[in-house]
Amino acid sequence: MNQLARRLGVPDAVVIGLGSMLGAGVFVVFAPAAAAAGGAGLLAALALAGFIAFCNATSSARLAARYPESGGTYVYGRERLGPFAGFLAGWGFVVGKTASCAAMALTIGAYLWPGQARPVAVAAVLAVTAVNLRGIGKTATATKVLVGLVLAVLALVAVTGVPDVSADRLGAAGGSAGGVLTAAGLLFFAFAGYARIATLGEEVREPERTIPRAVPLALGLVLAIYLVLAVVAVGVLGADRLAASAAPLADVVTAAGLPGLAWVVRAGATVAVTGVLLSLLAGVGRTALAMARRHDLPGALATVHPVRQVPHRAELAVAAVVILVVALGDVRDAIGFSSCTVLVYYAITNAAALTLGRDPARRLPVQVLAALGLIGCLLLAVNLPLSSVLAGFAVLAVGAAWYALRPRR
Template identity: 60%
Template structure:
């Protein structure tokens, strides 16, 4: 969660919400909390790889699980490419082709780290997140104490409810990382205790950090200044006369992007593993490395697909697409958690209902182009499964 989103998501959200940016952030956080509660409740009972793909199959049926898995894999594969390109943009100013090559190298390197096991993945993630937190705290302090800062609170508030909800859907992109905790249930000690605690703690820490950063940006730049900048955190540092810190901010954005990319690679590989085990993806992807106990075939396939994307596609506008897929994924998680019996429940069903409705509302208030593109791809995936299943049934009857 503490990844590239904290550096990149503010501008499109501010364009939609205006002075109501923090209200949109709170709405996104409430929906994220409901989703986290549902995911934690399910993960405690079903500590297996796959996250909502597995929970949907168990509680709602194979088609719902497949839909959740496709939504996750499609949205997060695109996000992998976006994170890699974001890293290269901040780390290597220069021609576009150089940035693409650097992005490809980052994808291959982190896929290699992930292939050595979840322990090494977690260790590197700790280092990357620690660096990002230090830089963000430093930025907030600089913005707060700089004598050159011209703080403003005369924020325009012309955005209507639709704009605020759209901004909340875009900001949700930054909170979506906690899904990857639940997707790795088979690799965690005492998952019934560890996963719910990890999800809740990670989400609360991220929400607090985002509120502080968002408020700091609003005080320095205002919503118009945020909306007009491609790199609002760097712009805020420059606006208070601390241009010396801009290289540090760039380094922080690059490190954060790497951390987000590493988490994405780990989570997608585990969901692909679960889908392949059930025949919803090619069985070859279900292979687990005998020594490192990771889905190495799924990781290799993901690295190839993302590599092709970073070399051929500009994915800077992919936040809406990714948010739609993840919101649909969590809508199914909330529906699955709603069906759990009393002895499996940790939160009341009202939390699941609020999460389900929140996900659907935010998903369908996202930019229309992102909604249509994601819906078409998911429809194609569902049609392919229908055709494959029909073919198998026909062969069995013969």
């Protein structure tokens, strides 16, 4: 048997989506986004990133219901646009998200033990991989615990900071239109986790019903949480202090006169990033599984464990690469790099969704949303910091060259 078991319902799928998104935006991305767009511009950029993510979520949900198997846009691109489009999407996802996994692991190390960040990061990758190898049911259960703890910490920050929100700080002038686009591209990194629901499509019960419900629900909940915390962060710290902060939400609590709670927020950040890492590794492993099944990656990675029913070889291979990057590489620019490759990934998602035609069963103008998502993804991708754009498109070009030369082997 080489198929994955369908064990996830709507609540489990929503929780995995929340676990993939909560953390990255709140604890990592707000500061560089504020530096690019300013305070008011940050809120505009967040709304723009959320809208484009919604367009992408609509397209992803339609495609995932049509093709309920692991792999996400790698599968959709192959089926709707051709093998090369699928390969490019899968390559961009695996490479970009592997860098994200390394960044998340190093963030855990930096919060827990700054002087030994790399060894702690390696230990985090090993621990999370061990959980994922026990089965997707264990992943969903662990993610529920992590999400509950993170929501409690974020609620603490919001309640603590709201009384000190200043209308003057919120009303301060924002950045340029280009700065807002750059910030939106960076903030998109915080929303990309909803695709984890689609990449786990082969393990979802009644995918044609579950996925279209779970994806927008998870995205809507996260957008509401991000907007509240963005208002609190800008209103308490101001754009300049927020842009310079290494731990914005901890600084919000400190600025509100409760520095003793900062350690709670730091612990919450560690928990949040662990949840992101847990779901990221699961999603990347399943995309690698889908690519290996079609011989776009080594066929040995296509094996599913006969008892646990997880792609154990793919997950171990991804974990090994992440540990190598953690041990040797500098992934401080991983957010921009990952955003670039993932935005291209979703551009292909929307292009694939456009080929589905109109959907009479949906009230939303799904074709218009797919077109807006395609344009928005490309616009945000090219407006990221230049180094991120160059690195992202260079990696995509390397993948395309390998794909073109592969038949000669």
